[in-house]
Amino acid sequence: xxxxxxxxxxxxxxxxxxxxxxxxxxxxxxxxxxxxxxxxxxxxxxxxxxxxxxxxxxxxxxxxxxxxxxxxxxxxxxxxxxxxxxxxxxxxxxxxxxxxxxxxxxxxxxxxxxxxxxxxxxxxxxxxxxxxxxxxxxxxxxxxxxxxxxxxxxxxxxxxxxxxxxxxxxxxxxxxxxxxxxxxxxxxxxxxxxxxxxxxxxxxxxxxxxxxxxxxxxxxxxxxxxxxxxxxxxxxxxxxxxxxxxxxxxxxxxxxxxxxxxxxxxxxxxxxxxxxxxxxxxxxxxxxxxxxxxxxxxxxxxxxxxxxxxxxxxxxxxxxxxxxxxxxxxxxxxxxxxxxxxxxxxxxxxxxxxxxxxxxxxxxxxxxxxxxxxxxxxxxxxxx
Numbered sequence: 285x286x287x288x289x290x291x292x293x294x295x296x297x298x299x300x301x302x303x304x305x306x307x308x309x310x311x312x313x314x315x316x317x318x319x320x321x322x323x324x325x326x327x328x329x330x331x332x333x334x335x336x337x338x339x340x341x342x343x344x345x346x347x348x349x350x351x352x353x354x355x356x357x358x359x360x361x362x363x364x365x366x367x368x369x370x371x372x373x374x375x376x377x378x379x380x381x382x383x384x385x386x387x388x389x390x391x392x393x394x395x396x397x398x399x400x401x402x403x404x405x406x407x408x409x410x411x412x413x414x415x416x417x418x419x420x421x422x423x424x425x426x427x428x429x430x431x432x433x434x435x436x437x438x439x440x441x442x443x444x445x446x447x448x449x450x451x452x453x454x455x456x457x458x459x460x461x462x463x464x465x466x467x468x469x470x471x472x473x474x475x476x477x478x479x480x481x482x483x484x485x486x487x488x489x490x491x492x493x494x495x496x497x498x499x500x501x502x503x504x505x506x507x508x509x510x511x512x513x514x515x516x517x518x519x520x521x522x523x524x525x526x527x528x529x530x531x532x533x534x535x536x537x538x539x540x541x542x543x544x545x546x547x548x549x550x551x552x553x554x555x556x557x558x559x560x561x562x563x564x565x566x567x568x569x570x571x572x573x574x575x576x577x578x579x580x581x582x583x584x585x586x587x588x589x590x591x592x593x594x595x596x597x598x599x600x601x602x603x604x605x606x607x608x609x610x611x612x613x614x615x616x617x618x619x620x621x622x623x624x625x626x627x628x629x630x631x632x633x634x635x636x637x638x639x640x641x642x643x644x645x646x647x648x649x650x651x652x653x654x655x656x657x658x659x660x661x662x663x664x665x666x667x668x
Contacts, residue, residue, distance in 0.1 A: 388434070388435060388438075389433060389434040391425055400412060444566075445566050445567050445572070446567065446570040447570065448531070448570065449570040449571055450531075450570065450571065451571065452534050452537070453592045454537035455531075455532055455537040455569075456569055456571075456588070456592050457588060457592070458537045458540055459565060459568040459569055460565055460587065460588055460591060461496060461500075461548070462495050462564075462568070463561045463564035463565050463568065464500070464507075464548070464551075464584060465495050465496070465498050465500065465516065466495060466516060466517075466520050466564060467557055467560045467564070468507060468509045469498075469509060469513040469517045470520075470560075471557075472509070472513040473513055473517045475517055475521065476560065477556075479521060480556060480559065480563075483567070484567065485519065485520050485522050485524065486529050486567070486568070487520065487529070488529065488530070489529075491519045492532065494515070494516070495516055498510065498512075498516065499511065500548040502547045502550065502551055505551060506551070507548060507551040548584060549588065550584070553582065558578060558581060561587060562578055565587070565591060569591070573590045573591060577590050599620065601618055601619065601620045604618055626650070
C-alpha cells in the first residue's frame with residue numbers, strides 16, 4: 285500500500301474542517317434572511333415564466349391553455365359528493381319522450397340525508413333511532429330492476445323462433461312445404477322484398493291447413509302455386525295476434541307427406557328465396573341452418589336434408605348410446621362420466637357402512653375436510 289494515501293485523506297478532512305469553521309465565524313447580519321431567500325425563489329419563478337412565454341406563443345397561435353407556470357399556479361380542487369355514482373340525481377326533463385311514456389318504473393330521485401347535528405334545528409321533536417325496528421328498508425339502485433313491476437310489457441323478451449324445437453323428419457318437411465308455399469305467394473303478390481326480413485305471423489291450425497292445401501307445380505325447375513296467393517300472403521302479413529298455436533303431430537305429418545308428389549323438392553332456389561325459407565323454417569321449427577351450409581344448398585331437397593340432419597353427439601357415451609353398438613355385450617356398461625371409487629362401493633352396497641364408520645371417527649366421507657396434504661408431517665415436526 286502507498287503510505288501517502290492516508291495522509292492525503294487526512295489533509296482533505298482538515299481543509300474541509302477549516303472551511304466550515306471560517307463559514308461559522310461569519311456574523312449573523314451577513315447571512316441572507318429567510319425573506320430574502322423566499323424573494324429570490326419567487327423572482328426566479330417569475331423570471332422562468334417570462335422566459336417560457338415566448339415559447340408558448342410559438343406553440344399556440346391564440347391564447348395558450350393552462351397556467352403560465354404550472355408549478356406555482358395549481359387548479360382549484362373539484363367539488364366532490366359523498367353520494368355514490370348510482371345515487372346522483374337524475375334530471376327527468378332531459379329524458380327522451382319514449383322513455384317517459386313507457387310503463388317502465390324509473391327509480392326515484394336520490395337525495396342526501398340531513399346530518400343528525402342539523403336535524404335538531406329543523407325538527408325539535410326529532411329523536412334518533414336506537415334500533416332498526418320500524419325503519420323503512422330502502423333497496424339499493426342495483427336491485428331496482430330485479431323487483432317485480434319495474435319492467436314494462438315492452439321489455440319482456442319475445443323470441444323469434446319457436447321455443448319447442450321440431451326434430452322429427454316428417455313435421456320438418458311439413459313446415460318446409462308451408463314455408464315454400466308462403467314464399468311463392470309473396471313472390472306472386474310482389475311483397476317478398478318488403479317482407480323477406482320481417483317476422484311473419486305464425487297463424488292458427490286452420491291457416492296451416494289452407495296453406496298446405498295449395499298445389500305446387502314445377503316446370504323446368506321453376507315452381508308456382510295453384511290457389512289464392514293473396515289470401516296466403518294476407519295470413520302471414522296480418523297484425524292479428526294468435527293465442528296458442530297448435531302443432532302438427534308426427535302421425536299427421538307422415539300422412540300429409542305420403543300424399544305429396546316429390547317433384548316440388550327439386551325446385552331450384554335463388555339466394556333471396558333460400559334466405560326467406562330458412563328464416564321461416566327457423567321460426568316454425570326452432571332449428572336454424574348455418575349460413576355456411578345454406579350457401580351450398582341449391583334445391584328444396586338440399587334444405588330438407590340440412591334441416592333433418594341429426595345434431596352431432598356431444599360425447600362418445602352419447603354417440604355409443606344412440607348407435608347401440610354395446611347393447612349386446614353383457615360385461616360392458618356405458619356411463620356418461622368417470623366411475624369413481626364411491627360409485628363402485630355404492631354398486632356393491634358397502635358405501636353406507638363406510639359412511640357410518642367415518643362419521644364415528646369424525647372424518648369426512650368425501651373431500652379432505654379442510655385438512656392439508658402435509659398434516660401428518662406437521663404433526664411429527666411439532667408444528668401442530
